[in-house]
Amino acid sequence: MSTGPAALADRRSGMKQQLSDYLELTKPKIAVLLLVCVAIAGFYASGGQPDVLRLINVIIGTALVAASSCVWNQCLEVHADRRMERTSRRPIPSGRLSRYSSAIFGTLLGSIGVAYLLATVGWMPALIGVLTWVLYVCIYTPMKQWTPWNTTVGAVAGALPMLMGWLAVNPTLDLKAISLFAILFFWQFPHFMAIAWLYREDYEKGGMQMWSVVDRSGTKAGLQAVSGAMALLLVSVVPGLGYIAMPNITYMLLSLFGGTVMLIASLRFFTSRDEKTARQLLFASLLYLPIQLGLLVILPSGV
Ligand code: HEM
Numbered sequence: 001m002s003t004g005p006a007a008l009a010d011r012r013s014g015m016k017q018q019l020s021d022y023l024e025l026t027k028p029k030i031a032v033l034l035l036v037c038v039a040i041a042g043f044y045a046s047g048g049q050p051d052v053l054r055l056i057n058v059i060i061g062t063a064l065v066a067a068s069s070c071v072w073n074q075c076l077e078v079h080a081d082r083r084m085e086r087t088s089r090r091p092i093p094s095g096r097l098s099r100y101s102s103a104i105f106g107t108l109l110g111s112i113g114v115a116y117l118l119a120t121v122g123w124m125p126a127l128i129g130v131l132t133w134v135l136y137v138c139i140y141t142p143m144k145q146w147t148p149w150n151t152t153v154g155a156v157a158g159a160l161p162m163l164m165g166w167l168a169v170n171p172t173l174d175l176k177a178i179s180l181f182a183i184l185f186f187w188q189f190p191h192f193m194a195i196a197w198l199y200r201e202d203y204e205k206g207g208m209q210m211w212s213v214v215d216r217s218g219t220k221a222g223l224q225a226v227s228g229a230m231a232l233l234l235v236s237v238v239p240g241l242g243y244i245a246m247p248n249i250t251y252m253l254l255s256l257f258g259g260t261v262m263l264i265a266s267l268r269f270f271t272s273r274d275e276k277t278a279r280q281l282l283f284a285s286l287l288y289l290p291i292q293l294g295l296l297v298i299l300p301s302g303v
């Protein structure tokens with residue numbers, strides 16, 4: 001084996017590339033927003049006075065289990081990912097990482113994550129973590145090839161981590177916990193229908209049965225976005241109700257405003273269905289979620 005400076009530099013850059021490939025497998029951008037949501041759920045569940053260590057622990061455990069689910073998702077979807085432009089350069093379809101080593105990596109992440117959750121925040125968040133993993137990897141992932149209802153199942157998997165954050169600090173799932181779950185659940189319809197429309201040709205190539213593929217006119221994707229945004233507008237107000245005698249009016253008004261922006265963006269997408277309205281809706285969705293949930297941190301008196 002060559003040990004000259006050039007060979008050493010080559011080996012170092014190869015290792016760097018591998019590390020960045022393994023990181024890419026965990027879909028870190030989605031994970032960041034998801035973990036912000038988990039943190040806010042935990043903060044909100046504690047009535048604004050969180051046990052910081054428990055909060056950090058549930059974030060770490062959820063990050064590991066979510067990363068594992070994303071790795072396994074890509075191990076199972078390699079053939080479809082290879083056919084789609086958006087995903088063809090991912091580490092497994094492009095041949096930079098093997099399916100085998102990725103599956104081992106995903107299994108390690110998941111096992112450590114579940115053990116970590118069990119050891120630090122108890123069995124309830126750990127159980128929801130396992131259920132979410134199974135829902136995402138074993139049900140949602142294959143379902144994408146069968147039916148457009150896959151998004152509804154994916155949205156349950158996307159929203160369940162809210163309950164992990166909640167249950168880590170509060171063992172009772174009440175109306176506020178359910179409203180947090182519902183906010184994240186309904187948010188995903190406008191978020192994803194914009195994406196499903198933008199990448200409809202790609203999804204078709206990958207054999208994915210999204211609403212934008214089974215109905216090429218885009219009417220059904222538009223309707224799903226608008227229905228999701230309407231439901232989102234309604235449920236986002238619920239955390240402001242607090243005790244009936246003391247509703248958090250500021251929170252409720254700001255929620256109505258944010259929800260209306262999402263609804264208008266969804267309606268524009270429904271009526272025009274072009275690149276511009278879809279991109280605007282996707283952008284609005286990515287801005288809306290951290291702001292909406294941030295209101296629960298800034299204006300906690302509605303708890
Ligand atoms: C049915 C559920 C969901 C589906 C099918 C979905 C799908 C996707 C896809 C395909 C992209 C990539 C878009 C692109 O490359 O332009 C994306 C972007 C994104 N998603 Fe979702 N998503 C879902 C739920 C979620 C959830 C629950 C979160 C976090 C709370 C989330 C956060 C994000 C973020 C932050 C981005 C932008 C990342 C980037 O720029 O690559 N998504 N989503």
Ligand SMILES: CC(C)=CCC/C(C)=C/CC/C(C)=C/COP(=O)(O)OP(=O)(O)O
Binds near residue numbers: 073140157161
């Ligand atoms: C704790 C735990 C297990 C959390 C998992 C939560 C999680 C990763 C939710 C993601 C929601 C979702 C359906 C994303 C899109 O995946 P996709 O497969 O449609 O995206 P792709 O086409 O880019 O691969």
